[in-house]
Amino acid sequence: GAGVSQSPSNKVTEKGKDVELRCDPISGHTALYWYRQSLGQGLEFLIYFQGNSAPDKSGLPSDRFSAERTGGSVSTLTIQRTQQEDSAVYLCASSLLWRTSNYGYTFGSGTRLTVV
Amino acid sequence: AQKITQTQPGMFVQEKEAVTLDCTYDTSDPSYGLFWYKQPSSGEMIFLIYQGSYDQQNATEGRYSLNFQKARKSANLVISASQLGDSAMYFCAMREAGGSNYKLTFGKGTLLTVNP
Numbered sequence: 001g002a003g004v005s006q007s008p009s010n011k012v013t014e015k016g017k018d019v020e021l022r023c024d025p026i027s028g029h030t031a032l033y034w035y036r037q038s039l040g041q042g043l044e045f046l047i048y049f050q051g052n053s054a055p056d057k058s059g060l061p062s063d064r065f066s067a068e069r070t071g072g073s074v075s076t077l078t079i080q081r082t083q084q085e086d087s088a089v090y091l092c093a094s095s096l097l098w099r100t101s102n103y104g105y106t107f108g109s110g111t112r113l114t115v116v
Numbered sequence: 117a118q119k120i121t122q123t124q125p126g127m128f129v130q131e132k133e134a135v136t137l138d139c140t141y142d143t144s145d146p147s148y149g150l151f152w153y154k155q156p157s158s159g160e161m162i163f164l165i166y167q168g169s170y171d172q173q174n175a176t177e178g179r180y181s182l183n184f185q186k187a188r189k190s191a192n193l194v195i196s197a198s199q200l201g202d203s204a205m206y207f208c209a210m211r212e213a214g215g216s217n218y219k220l221t222f223g224k225g226t227l228l229t230v231n232p
Binding site for chain 2: 031033035040041042043045048050056089091093104105106107108109110112
């Protein structure tokens with residue numbers, strides 16, 4: 001597609017439920033990133049996928065968070081047993097190999113997650 | 117220690133005037149890149165401008181310029197001739213060449229309001 005697509009754009013869930021957030025990167029972009037933006041904060045790195053390499057999961061805040069990327073394209077971020085502190089905007093981004101890009105990433109519009 | 121510091125939580129500027137948004141950074145890596153992103157109320161992160169640590173000249177992109185002072189470790193964004201549509205959050209970010217060189221580290225942002 002023309003840009004990075006994320007769905008849903010908004011999600012309200014009850015505490016303790018599981019949620020799945022989807023990201024469809026720009027076609028041909030081999031790198032995919034998830035960031036989290038909490039109210040009044042900058043962006044916090046969560047996870048990075050690059051081609052067939054093992055993902056960098058170092059930013060995932062707890063074992064309730066997981067992500068996968070199928071076929072080198074679409075990615076799903078899963079949060080199990082959601083807590084109120086998980087409420088945030090989850091941003092996905094994609095890029096070409098970072099070495100060739102001075103443009104950082106192309107971001108999607110994000111999923112606003114509210115845990116009630 | 118904060119890697120990216122944006123000391124201005126909010127800034128106001130009159131339409132058609134210039135405004136400077138401050139950003140200081142902290143790194144021991146000699147090779148790094150600095151980015152500015154704009155986030156309007158719609159939530160999408162929009163890339164504005166990039167400065168490489170070895171670039172001899174300050175980056176410019178239309179009405180945006182980056183005042184890069186390497187010795188002071190500052191990378192301030194200058195917006196000339198402000199427009200109402202410039203009202204948004206602005207984030208400074210850095211990518212370091214060493215280690216996890218694909219990650220962008222973001223500051224907490226500055227909310228710019230352009231007054232008519």
